Each structure stands twice: as structure tokens, then as C-alpha cells.
Amino acid sequence: MSQTGSNKDVSEENLPSEQATAHEGAMGVPPRTKSLGEVADDPFADPGLPPHEPRVQDIDKRAAKRSERTVALLFTVSMLATVGFIASYVVLPIDKIVYVWPFGHISALNFALGLTLGLALFCIGAGAVHWARTLMSDEEHAQERHPIEAPPEVKAQVMADFKQGAEESGMGRRKLIRTTLFGALAMVPLSGVILLRDLGPLPEGKLRHTLWSKGKLLVNQNTNEPLRPEDVGVGSLTFAVPEGLEEDDHDFQKEVAKAALMIVRIQPEDIKDKRELDWSHEGIVAYSKICTHVGCPISLYEQQTHHVLCPCHQSTFDLSDGARVIFGPAGHALPQLRIGVNKDGYLEALGDFDEPVGPSFWERG
Numbered sequence: 001m002s003q004t005g006s007n008k009d010v011s012e013e014n015l016p017s018e019q020a021t022a023h024e025g026a027m028g029v030p031p032r033t034k035s036l037g038e039v040a041d042d043p044f045a046d047p048g049l050p051p052h053e054p055r056v057q058d059i060d061k062r063a064a065k066r067s068e069r070t071v072a073l074l075f076t077v078s079m080l081a082t083v084g085f086i087a088s089y090v091v092l093p094i095d096k097i098v099y100v101w102p103f104g105h106i107s108a109l110n111f112a113l114g115l116t117l118g119l120a121l122f123c124i125g126a127g128a129v130h131w132a133r134t135l136m137s138d139e140e141h142a143q144e145r146h147p148i149e150a151p152p153e154v155k156a157q158v159m160a161d162f163k164q165g166a167e168e169s170g171m172g173r174r175k176l177i178r179t180t181l182f183g184a185l186a187m188v189p190l191s192g193v194i195l196l197r198d199l200g201p202l203p204e205g206k207l208r209h210t211l212w213s214k215g216k217l218l219v220n221q222n223t224n225e226p227l228r229p230e231d232v233g234v235g236s237l238t239f240a241v242p243e244g245l246e247e248d249d250h251d252f253q254k255e256v257a258k259a260a261l262m263i264v265r266i267q268p269e270d271i272k273d274k275r276e277l278d279w280s281h282e283g284i285v286a287y288s289k290i291c292t293h294v295g296c297p298i299s300l301y302e303q304q305t306h307h308v309l310c311p312c313h314q315s316t317f318d319l320s321d322g323a324r325v326i327f328g329p330a331g332h333a334l335p336q337l338r339i340g341v342n343k344d345g346y347l348e349a350l351g352d353f354d355e356p357v358g359p360s361f362w363e364r365g
């Protein structure tokens, strides 16, 4: 593509000898060979532009056609990749995990979205570069420095050069490239538009309910065995999930995240909150394991004080006092699950949590 136009204001008589030499080269006149005296005067003189060498595409129409098809192919692949992006987003389940070397086990959806979007953008870039390198004019023109405010005739020359560049780029002539480029550029933004689907629909009741219901057994999360009261010793912290959860279940991770419980045994006389006492069994209390700040799993228990600590931002809850917040950024107490013992002697839930678990959200009230 032409870089600039020529400056008609600059006359050769007014230029120093080395500028005049460069100017001559720029105007297509072979540079004048400098005399030994001139070279000795200025050993770092501008050598001027090297002579233009035509590319194979400039002299061979079939090579130019091949390049045109390559560019069109790259733009077409970009369009197909965008279609692949949209198809992946619609078809692939969010929790499907695949093995991809060398990354290991990763989300199939994330992998497909990244791959297709990257390919779509790369092909547009590669097509544009190949087009510029092989088909657009590569003749270089030099222009001498001029005042920042260009005179009207120079502006007119720039406009003429711009039009000439557009003409030489083949944008008007090469309909195949133009059509596929516009297609690729028009389709790439669709990848962003389709992601707006994740803004809806509203979760409605999904954030309010967990898998706990009346009669569901409390199962030790590590051993997968139903818990009896005698399995919960004073000072220990036990993690539990509802019975019947299979690791292969489609929503396993989501449901465990919502229903995970912390179970501790506190001497009944140490329990300060009356409701907490009613909802426990012989001092065994069950609370949501999900921090009410931004949802990290709570894991540190201090048996002397009955405090549990969230490792993410150090919110601290007092399990002997309704799990109220005694330190940190969490906004409210951990939800308690009402528990009892069934006729076979196993710990069971007496219903679901009576408030949403996890972080606050705007419809919580």
C-alpha cells in the first residue's frame, strides 16, 4: 500500500545534496551516484530507498489468484470457527470435563469456546496480513519533511494517494476477499452477543433450596457412611452431605456446594442460643459450610471457643451462639439445619434450611 504521496513544494534546487539524492529515488529517478568528495563530507548520508523488486504475485496472475484464494479461505475458516463457538456454547454442558494434553482435565466448554474464538480472530488477522503482504501494492514512497499543517495541495495529494491505495488494495475489484472479510468481521461480534444469554433467566427459587428435606440422612462426606450421634465427638469437626448423592450426578458439584454441612458437638450447657439448642440433638449442631461472605468453604474449627474461621477473608463465626459473625466481612450468621435422630439411630434432617445458604444476594429478603 502506498505510504504517502509526493510533496510538490519541495524542489530539488532547495535541497541539500543527500536529500536531493533521496528525493530522486523517491520520485522513481535512479539515485545519483555520489562523488567521493560528497561521501567524505557526510559518511552517514541517507542511502535512499532500495530499488523496488516485484513479488511473484505482481507478475504472475495465477500466483495472485492463489493468494486471493488463501486469504478467502482464512476468512471462511474464521466464519466457521465463529459458528463452532456458538454451537459449542449451545450444545456443550457446562460441567463436562475432558482430558486435553498438556493441560490435563479441563472444562470441555471453556476449551471449545477458547479454541474457536481464538481461531476466528487468528484467521482474520492471518488473512489480513497475507492479503497485505502478497496482493496489496508494496511500493514504498518517501516524502520529505514538511510543516505540520499541510498545504491544501498536499492534502489533496494525500486524498488522491489514499484513493489510489484503496484501489490498489483490490477492495473494490476482489469481490471474493471483500465478501468473505465482511462476513468474518460481521460474525465475530456474534460470539460476544451470544454470551449475553448468561444474564438470564433469574434463578428464582434455586438459590433458596438445597437437597435437604425431612428424613434425609446425614452422610459423612469422607467415608460416605450415614452418621450416628456417637460418631460425632466433642471437639471434632465433621463434614456431611445428604444421602443419595452420587459423584457422577450431573449436578453433583453444585448440589454439594449448596448442601455441605459442618457438624460439631458442643456441651448443651455451652449453647447460648435457645433456638440452636432446639434444632440440635444432644449438643450436635449442623451448620452450612458455605461462608456467607462470598461462599468459600469453611474449614477451621477452634474447639475451646467453638469458633469457625473462613480461610478466605478470615470471617469468624461462633457456633455456640447461632453461628453469628464475630469478626470479618461476612454479613450474616451461617444458616443452621434442624436435625434429629431416626428410629434406626441415624442423624437425619428435619427439613431444609429455613434461609438461603451462602453469600447475600439482592432478593434474599
Ligand code: FES
Pocket: 291, 292, 293, 294, 295, 296, 310, 311, 312, 313, 314, 315, 328, 329, 330
Ligand atoms: S468468603 Fe469467607 S470471609 Fe470471605
